[in-house]
Amino acid sequence: MLKTRPRHPASHWQSTRRLTLGLLLIWFALTFCVIFFARELSNVSLFGWPLSFYMAAQGLALGYLLIVAVYTWQMKRIDQHQPDREQQ
Numbered sequence: 001m002l003k004t005r006p007r008h009p010a011s012h013w014q015s016t017r018r019l020t021l022g023l024l025l026i027w028f029a030l031t032f033c034v035i036f037f038a039r040e041l042s043n044v045s046l047f048g049w050p051l052s053f054y055m056a057a058q059g060l061a062l063g064y065l066l067i068v069a070v071y072t073w074q075m076k077r078i079d080q081h082q083p084d085r086e087q088q
Helices: 010-034 053-083
Strands: none
Touching: 010 053
């Protein structure tokens, strides 16, 4: 059985907001950088294709999937530290 530490509900939402804001900033930076630096990235080749094409076709989707996986993993961890409402 997992031990939970009693925490204030406000700290749960503060952790959730901090995680969401951080991942949104990563999402924005990832999307913006690929679009903004597309010309420079097209000079780099990956498996015979320009890196900008690869990032637009596959790389960003994998990056977004990674963001969702990190969010799920971290939210499970945050929720485990929050006691159930029935125990309060």
